[in-house]
Amino acid sequence: xxxxxxxxxxxxxxxxxxTLLKKGSLTLKNGExxxxxxxxxFDCFAGEGVPTDDKVxxxxxxxxxxxxxxxxxxxxxxxxHLAAVVSSAAEExxxxxMSINLYGLINLLEILRLNTSSKPVKFxxxxxxxxxxxxxxxxxxxxxxxxxxxxxxxxxxxxELLVCDYSRKGYIDGRVxxxxxxxxxxxxxxxxxxxFFSSIIREPLNNEKAICPVNRETQVFIMSxxxxxxxMLLAAQISHKDLGNERIISLPxxxxxxxxxxxxxxKIAGKECLSLIEWQHDANIEKIVKSWPIQIEAAYAKSxxxxxxxNFEDIIRAHIEDNPTALA
Numbered sequence: 001x002x003x004x005x006x007x008x009x010x011x012x013x014x015x016x017x018x019t020l021l022k023k024g025s026l027t028l029k030n031g032e033x034x035x036x037x038x039x040x041x042f043d044c045f046a047g048e049g050v051p052t053d054d055k056v057x058x059x060x061x062x063x064x065x066x067x068x069x070x071x072x073x074x075x076x077x078x079x080x081h082l083a084a085v086v087s088s089a090a091e092e093x094x095x096x097x098m099s100i101n102l103y104g105l106i107n108l109l110e111i112l113r114l115n116t117s118s119k120p121v122k123f124x125x126x127x128x129x130x131x132x133x134x135x136x137x138x139x140x141x142x143x144x145x146x147x148x149x150x151x152x153x154x155x156x157x158x159x160e161l162l163v164c165d166y167s168r169k170g171y172i173d174g175r176v177x178x179x180x181x182x183x184x185x186x187x188x189x190x191x192x193x194x195x196f197f198s199s200i201i202r203e204p205l206n207n208e209k210a211i212c213p214v215n216r217e218t219q220v221f222i223m224s225x226x227x228x229x230x231x232m233l234l235a236a237q238i239s240h241k242d243l244g245n246e247r248i249i250s251l252p253x254x255x256x257x258x259x260x261x262x263x264x265x266x267k268i269a270g271k272e273c274l275s276l277i278e279w280q281h282d283a284n285i286e287k288i289v290k291s292w293p294i295q296i297e298a299a300y301a302k303s304x305x306x307x308x309x310x311n312f313e314d315i316i317r318a319h320i321e322d323n324p325t326a327l328a
Contacts, residue, residue, distance in 0.1 A: 001025075001026060001034040001035060001036055001037060001077045001078065002037055002038045002040075002075050002076045002077050002078075003020065003036065003038065003039045003040065003076065003077065003078045003079075003080070004040045004042060004072055004073065004076045004078070004079045004080075005017060005039065005040070005041050005042065005079075005080045005082060006042050006043070006063065006079070006080070006081050006082055006083035006108070007042075007043055007081075007082035007083035007084060008040070008041025008042050008043050008058070008080075008082070009041050009043040009045060009046060009047030009050055009058065010043065010047065010082060011182075011185055011186065011187060011225070012082055012126070012182070012225075012228060012229070012232070013041055013043070013080065013082050014041070014047070014049055014050055014051065015225060015228075015229050016080060016229060016232055016233070017039050017041060017050075017051050017056060018051050019229050019233065020036050020039060020233075021036065021039070021051055021053050021055065021056070023036070024036060026078075026233070026236060026237065027237065028237050028239065029237050029238055029239050029242070030239055034077070036055060037055065038055055038056075038057065039053075039055055039056050039057070040056075040057050040058075040059055040072060040076075041056065041057070041058045041059070042059045042060075042061065042063075042072055042083075043058075043059075043060065043083065044060065044061070044062060044063075045060070046058065046060060059072065063083055063100060063104035063107060063108065064099065064103065064104065064107060066107055066111065069107060069108055069111050070111055070115075073108075073111055073112060073115060073121070075118070076121055077121065077122065078121065078122040078123075078124070078236050079108075079112075079121055079122070079123050079124070080124045080126070080232060080236075081105065081108065081123065081124065081125050081126065082126045083100060083104060084100060084101050084126070084156075085097045085100045085101055085152070086152070086190055086191050086192035086193075086195075087130055087150060087152040087153075087191075087192050087193045087194065087288060088191045088192060088193045088284075088285070088288070089191040089192075090150070090151050090152035090155065091150050091151050091152060091193075091288070092191075094151055097151050097152060097155055098151075098155065101152065101155035101156065101159065102155045102158055102159065105125075105159050105162060105163075106162065109162060109163070109166050109171070109172065112166070112171055112172050113166060113169075113171040113172075120167075120170060120171060120172050120173045121172055121173065122172075122173045122175070122236055123163065123166075123167075123172040123173060123174045123175070124174075124175050124177060124232060124235045124236060125159060125160070125163045125174060125175070125176045125177065126177055126179060127156045127157075127159065127160050127176050127177060127178045127179065127248075128156060128178055128179045128180075128181075129178060129179075129180060129181070129221060129292045129293050129296070130148060130150055130152050130153035130156055130288075130291075130292060131146040131148050131153050131156050131157040131160065131178065132144065132146060132147060132148070132153070132291075132292060132293045133147050133148050133149030133150065133153055133291040133292070134147045134149055134291065136293050138295065139295045139296070139297050140250070140293040140295065140296045140297065141296075141297045141299070142248075142250060142297070142298075142299055142300045144293075146160075149288075149291040150288055150291070153291075160176045160178075160248055163175075163176050163247065164176065164245075164247045164248065167245075167247050168245060173240045174247050175235045175236075175238070175243065175247060175249065176247050176248040176249060177231060177232070177235055177249055177251055178248065178249065178250040178251060178296075179223060179228065179231075179251055180221045180222050180223040180251060180253030180254070180296075181194040181197050181220060181221065181222050181223070181292075182198075182222070182223055182224070182225055182228050183197045183198050183201070183220075183222040183223070183224065183315065184197075184198045184201045184202050184224075184225070184315060184316065184319040185198040185202070185225065186202065186225075186319070186322075186323050193285050193288040193289055194220075194289060196210070196211060196212055196213055196214075196285075197220055197222060197261075199211070200212050200258070200261065200262070200265075200277055201261065201265055201316060201319070202319070202326070203276065204265060204269065204273035204274070204276040204277060205265075205269055205273065205316075205319075205320065205326045206325065206326060207276070208276065209276050209277075209278060210276060210277050210278070211277075211278050211279075211280050212258065212277055212278070212279050212280070213280055213281060213282035213285045213286060214258060214281070214282075214285065214286045214289060214290075215258070215281075216257065216258050216259040216262070217257055217258070217259065218257065218258050218286070218289065218290065219255055219256065219257045219258075219294040220255070220256060220257075220258070220261075220289070220292075220294065221253045221254070221255055221292065221293060221294050221295065221296065222253055222254050222256065222309075222312075222315075223251065223253045223254065223308070223309060224309045224314075224315040224318055224319075225318075225319075225322070226318055226322075227307065227308070227309050230307075231251055231306055234304070234305060234306060235249070238304060238305075242304065246300065249300060249301045249304065249306065250296050250297075250298050250300070250301060251296075251298060251301050251306050251308075252296065252298035252301055252302055252306060252307060252308035253296060253298075253308050253309070254308055254309045254310075254311070254312065254315075255294050255295045256312050260312060261312055262274055262277070264311075264312045264313045264316055265316060267313065268313060268316050268317065268320075269316075
């Protein structure tokens with residue numbers, strides 16, 4: 001089984017690759033087991049912590065490079081499309097967001113459409129809660145209309161429709177995952193509006209200062225890295241027969257307030273951690289974050305076997321376990 005991960009040197013891409021290498025194979029829901037023969041990590045930067053293995057190839061390039069994409073998809077069985085410009089960056093630079101989040105996706109889909117040499121590739125597309133916005137119901141369901149209130153959300157919403165239609169036409173075997181915000185992410189803060197979700201936990205655990213731009217009562221909808229990777233793999237294991245035309249899967253997550261997150265941090269790491277958090281209100285970030293849903297029913301996802309994290313304390317403990325330098 002040959003695998004391509006776009007945005008592959010980012011956190012999620014690397015974790016998918018590491019998990020697949022550890023497993024050595026991928027067992028589908030029908031019982032078929034396929035050995036992993038090659039994993040290509042495609043990105044615009046090398047990144048750190050990329051798994052070193054004979055089965056892994058890192059390819060650096062631009063997603064607008066169609067000849068390069070044409071080479072990358074040869075004999076590929078599964079594509080995880082993670083390459084994206086994150087929320088705040090896409091909002092600040094409209095052209096950049098469109099070039100990567102929308103036109104980059106179209107480049108890849110068109111090459112797959114015109115590639116008639118093999119059966120449709122399994123195509124897992126990473127979307128998110130930013131496709132929702134404005135006046136939302138208390139609980140978002142599988143039938144809630146998308147109403148993005150950011151350029152990033154719009155680009156992801158259009159991407160969802162493209163993946164669904166290319167799947168309907170038989171050009172790809174697509175699966176759209178609407179991911180909650182992933183917390184706690186290791187590494188450095190990025191330009192996502194939600195980056196502080198992780199920073200206010202990760203940095204204090206490392207005895208470093210962190211900035212929180214919203215108030216304590218703000219509620220957020222999250223998923224742990226472990227649950228994210230588990231969901232990514234499950235999306236590839238499910239048969240197209242189980243999906244039919246229902247290709248968009250809003251994943252279950254955990255609803256928690258900033259205050260509840262910090263209470264869990266204090267319980268695990270002590271009160272002194274909280275003194276490292278600085279409260280600096282940012283109206284722009286608050287506006288974006290508060291436009292996202294805080295509770296999603298995820299009935300369809302649950303029927304397919306996707307699960308949510310049980311509580312935030314477990315998420316912090318998993319982060320410490322997976323990142324030995326945390327709380328050192």
